[in-house]
Amino acid sequence: MILEGKPTRSITRTADGRGACILDQRLLPWEVRWVELRDADQAARAIREMWTRGAPMIGATAAYGLAMALAADPSDDSLATADAMLHATRPTAINLRWALDRVVETVRPLPPAQRAEAAFARADAICDEDAALCRAIGEHGLELLRALYARHPGRPLNILTHCNAGWLATVDYGTATAPIYLAHDAGIPVHVWVDETRPRNQGALLTAFELANHGVPHSVIADNAGGLLMMRGQVDAVIVGTDRVTANGDVCNKIGTYLKALAAYDNGVPFYVALPYTTFDPATQSGDAVPIEERDGNELAWLTGPTADGALASVRVTASPVRNPAFDITPARLVTGYITERGVLDRIG
Known part of the structure; x- marks a missing residue:
């Protein structure tokens, strides 16, 4: 990219x-x-x-x-x-x-x-x-976005994504972002709602960085803003990546993904998961069996950014003990489809 x-x-x-x-x-x-x-x-x-x-x-x-x-x-x-x-x-x-x-x-x-x-x-x-798989994911996802745009011509297609499933998370193109990049390059007016994605802020820092470099219009939003935007009809689809999809289609991804899926389901917004076959885990039956990584609490308790003179500095944002589970599980029943190198599938496995 x-x-x-x-x-x-x-x-x-x-x-x-x-x-x-x-x-x-x-x-x-x-x-x-x-x-x-x-x-x-x-x-x-x-x-x-x-x-x-x-x-x-x-x-x-x-x-x-x-x-x-x-x-x-x-x-x-x-x-x-x-x-x-x-x-x-x-x-x-x-x-x-x-x-x-x-x-x-x-x-x-x-x-x-x-x-x-x-x-x-x-x-x-x-x-x-991996680069070829992500390109194929993008091509199949592009047709999906063309169809969504055709329903609302004359205005930008609004996609909400969570965490960073872009080319920084892959070798090239990304998974969730591949359809977005290809749609933008094809002339489809795309706008991306970028969840900040606490902790570590991979959306605000990494996805926004990618989109800006590629020239894709986007807005960073607080993690908790997505539900309101969906309720107001300002999200045409949610597309996320994943760290593992189990045999029954459950999706393990960055913490907060499940909440986006619930909001999408409640508001009739399609919720898509983009992944290559290398992320599918047929040996694990369901999300219940996936180990959830518990990361250092400092990732949540501290924020890092530039000061007025440009030097990076860290500040503590809470004085209380924290817990930091890094992933959650989105049940397959909340997933509209899986965007893969083989096509857009309504079920996986």
Whole structure:
């Protein structure tokens, strides 16, 4: 997608081909800084501390991390240790396990001397596939948005999204944002309501940053404003991404997604979930069995932004103890459809 006027992917190999280069998302939108990851420990830290995030991006970063571990030591012990370390970084997003398994399956039968190069090649292929999957999601979602716009010609199509399911969360295009970008590029007047998405404010900071760089009209709103906008007829559809969809169609996504689905259901607003097959988890029957990550309470208790002189500073916004579950579960019954690389499905599995 577009970053500072140039087509950009969110993860690439370093110039020497032995590491990975990612954007430090903790600094966006205030500073655009690329970080080189040079070993598996750095890749694990980047995932765990959310330098990078989003289910497909976590998987891609972990795949390169495993390749870096094998470049340093291609033994079976190194493979097992790095695989376990990287898998433990984030428990909820299924793409992490999927990507690591693909790399392990590729390298395990090979002699140690061939493993690192094969792992890097498999990580490259994972990235290329993710970009293609997101493009396909966008194309199918574009037809959906064309149909929605045809119902209300002459005014912008208003889409509400939650968290960041854009190209920063994937390798390119994004999931929930892919149809929006393609609709904008096709000349459909699109306006996006961007939930701020507390805690961490991934909507206000990351989705808004993406949309601004691509020239898509948008407005940042408080998380609790979406219901009122739907009640007033100012939302034509909700499109969100997901970290995992279970066998019965339940959707695990950033905390607050369930509330948007409830408001959409009550107001007759279609609620769509965009995902590639790598985010579908047929081995888990329902959302009840998905581990919900409990993150550091400081993510909720503190806010960070620039001061008048441009320096970043953090301020505490509560003196009380906090709890910080990072995800919630939206039951399949609240989902209008799943926008996938195969098409828009009314059920999944």
